Amino acid sequence: xxxxxxxxxxxxxxxxxxxxxxxxxxxxxxxxxxxxxxxxxxxxxxxxxxxxxxxxxxxxxxxxxxxxxxxxxxxxxxxxxxxxxxxxxxxxxxxxxxxx
Numbered sequence: 001x002x003x004x005x006x007x008x009x010x011x012x013x014x015x016x017x018x019x020x021x022x023x024x025x026x027x028x029x030x031x032x033x034x035x036x037x038x039x040x041x042x043x044x045x046x047x048x049x050x051x052x053x054x055x056x057x058x059x060x061x062x063x064x065x066x067x068x069x070x071x072x073x074x075x076x077x078x079x080x081x082x083x084x085x086x087x088x089x090x091x092x093x094x095x096x097x098x099x100x
Contacts, residue, residue, distance in 0.1 A: 002096030009089035013082060020078045023048050027071040048074075 026048040034041045048071075055070040 002093045005089055005096060006093035009086050009093060012089065013086045016078050016082050016086065019047075020075055023052075023071050023074050023078070027068075030068075 022044060026044040029041060029044065036042070036045075051074055052068075052070045055073050056068070059070075059073065
């Protein structure tokens with residue numbers, strides 16, 4: 001059971017890291033106005049915009065003076081999830097592997 005939790009922690013860690021990089025790339029692309037019909041750009045926006053839209057709607061102050069801070073909020077949330085959830089899963093897996 002400890003190895004299963006360890007595998008889940010590693011997969012979740014990888015997914016959260018990948019999502020964080022997708023948000024960063026999407027934010028950088030918003031500065032250069034890429035071709036909206038490019039499949040990569042469409043994928044990036046399709047994956048990030050639902051989350052960023054909710055952040056913008058819940059916290060209207062994150063759009064300050066034309067500068068959108070919602071990607072920063074998402075990155076901070078992802079980092080917190082990695083620290084709290086993934087860290088606790090790693091600790092639980094380590095305790096189960098040592099104890100069992």
